[in-house]
Amino acid sequence: MLIRMIYASRSAGVLGPADVKDIVRSSVRNNAPLGVTGALILSNGIFLQCLEGDHLAVNALYHRILLDPRHREPAILAFSEVDARLYGAWNMGLVPTTDANRRVFLKYSPQAEFDPYGMRPQALEALFAELVAEARVITALGA
Numbered sequence: 001m002l003i004r005m006i007y008a009s010r011s012a013g014v015l016g017p018a019d020v021k022d023i024v025r026s027s028v029r030n031n032a033p034l035g036v037t038g039a040l041i042l043s044n045g046i047f048l049q050c051l052e053g054d055h056l057a058v059n060a061l062y063h064r065i066l067l068d069p070r071h072r073e074p075a076i077l078a079f080s081e082v083d084a085r086l087y088g089a090w091n092m093g094l095v096p097t098t099d100a101n102r103r104v105f106l107k108y109s110p111q112a113e114f115d116p117y118g119m120r121p122q123a124l125e126a127l128f129a130e131l132v133a134e135a136r137v138i139t140a141l142g143a
């Protein structure tokens with residue numbers, strides 16, 4: 001069964017773009033054989049990750065990710081059975097925190113600052129759909 005899960009967590013300490021690229025690189029390597037796809041955002045000290053794939057594969061991966069000391073306070077915010085993937089082209093896409101992307105984040109955020117913990121599941125789904133539709137997702141290659 002194909003599912004999409006979206007969860008948030010808070011970065012432990014100050015993590016920058018290089019740390020996120022490191023996470024995305026190992027995610028691409030590990031997720032490919034699992035058939036898991038998705039995207040990762042780090043903004044305002046908060047990770048927001050979309051994971052798509054078989055429900056058991058995503059569940060097992062999520063439990064592995066929870067062990068990572070680079071984040072804390074994880075919360076599953078959306079979980080749904082889906083007919084198709086949004087991120088079929090990315091074993092883990094990176095959504096860089098550019099000014100343009102921040103505006104998309106804030107479009108769906110109730111607060112003035114990016115705070116996905118306060119967002120409805122439908123808004124989170126719409127956010128990730130808009131990011132991919134507007135080609136705002138990149139691979140983690142590069143510096």
Ligand SMILES: Cc1cc2nc3c(=O)[nH]c(=O)nc-3n(C[C@H](O)[C@H](O)[C@H](O)COP(=O)(O)O)c2cc1C
Pocket residue numbers: 009023026027028029030031040047049061064065066067068070071092
């Ligand atoms: C917010 C966050 C999201 C992550 N997402 C993934 C992921 O989708 N896939 C993955 O394999 N590792 C992910 N990781 C990294 C894992 O926790 C772990 O470091 C990695 O799987 C280890 O891979 P390695 O043994 O190949 O080095 C994530 C870590 C964090 C902090």
